[in-house]
Amino acid sequence: MKKVKFNLFLFSVLLCSLSLLALVDVKAQQFEFGGGLGVATYSGDIVRRLDKGNLGAQGTLFGRRNFDNVWSLRLGLSYGRLSAADIINPIDAMAEFRDAYFKGNLFEVSAVMEYHFLDYLHPQSAHRFSPYGFFGLGFSYFNGSGAFGFDPSNPDRGGYSLATPVIPFGIGVKYKLNNNWGLALEMGFRATFSDLIDRIDSQARFSRNDNGQVDPLEQIRFTYYGNPSDRDWYYFLGLTVSYSITTVKCYAY
Template sequence: MTLRIFTQGLLICAILQIGSLFFTPSAAGQSRVTTSELGFGIGGANYKGELSPNYRFLNNQPAITLFYRRDISSPITAKGGIMLSHRIVDDNTFSDEAYDLPLHNWRQTEARISLAELSLVGEYNFLDYYDLSQKIRISPYFFGGVAGLIYNIKVNTDNPDLEPTLDKPYETNVAVSIPFGVGVKYALSKHWNLGLEFGARKLIMDRLENVFEIDGKRVANPYDNDWYYYNGISLSYTIYRVNCPPPYKNKPGILD
């Protein structure tokens, strides 16, 4: 119950922050300097679902990200990104303490998932990260948004009763997820930035791994949506643009 309340709170905060991207007064337009960033990151992608019901850090597998970030106002930035990953999940290796669960031992299922995620998120920075007058520029932040996912999946099983249904060639599917999480960014110099981020993605479905009801028999929990995660480190380059002030009229007309 506590985890559900915490998750709902994060989602509400994320929605409010994304809304503020569109309804914030034009502070960015009045700012003297506008910034944008191009960057890439490396890290690990994780999965929590039917084959791996518990998050486990050691289950991370390699992932890379490419992103573009732009400031909307002093505390708010918008970021669009692509995340790519390939991972393998298995009924009997998802966590040490749950190795001998009867259902998992019966299914004996393995899934290979390759995914590409396209996301758009809003970030709220707790400190004024883009103030160049500061000697040390660092800021924690949290983010929330929406993401589209395209993935290839192949499921294998060692259970002969399930082989006719589960053992299939790679399938390509699409899905929608809600990304949210926390991070911290640190300025190495005027232009170069180092970032650290942990984010969760809640899928609006429960069929990421293609394990559900088979021949009228329930072989999975239909009431919990799948999740996937990304945590990693990033390097980005900031581009500064000086905004020229509007022209000043010495003799405004009657209608001005």
């Protein structure tokens, strides 16, 4: 199963690379290539909201095609280090007792459309900066490890991996250093289709006595498990640098 998921991820990376090459033709308008560094974090059953105590490193490489003055297509490959632990900032007494943790590496391939709110891409624009928003589709592969401190013998411990589609969206601001070089500060949100990045799901199992009653200890063990209706999210905040390759193009006014 792990091999199948990893092969799917490699296929997505290859597809993204081929798509990027397909964009480069003799009629190209304007292209940008770049990369950046930042921080990554997650929210789910261990962390319910953004928490600076669970930050990890993040990096990205991307190619971008600017179609006109405001619209761009960006294809990217990203890496993020995700981790969280109940002991850092437990959401309640049961979470503190559960003492779950996880950590691992996430790889993502994505394609997003960017919309610039100012006439930023026009070669004669008076604006050297512009806020922008983006929305698209992606695919991520996560390889990690985790355990419950309350019960070291719990079978839900050790290494694991998963793959999931993601919906990337967010906001940022770009600034032109000159005609070729640019900077961008971006906050990105990723909605996943999985509740297993933190390896906490709703698959609780209880043992019962002869009277059919659940052992009190087993009721406590139920707190290991999370809300199946809430999917996990992860987030990127980073600074990128890009280099533009421009050919002749007649912009519409």
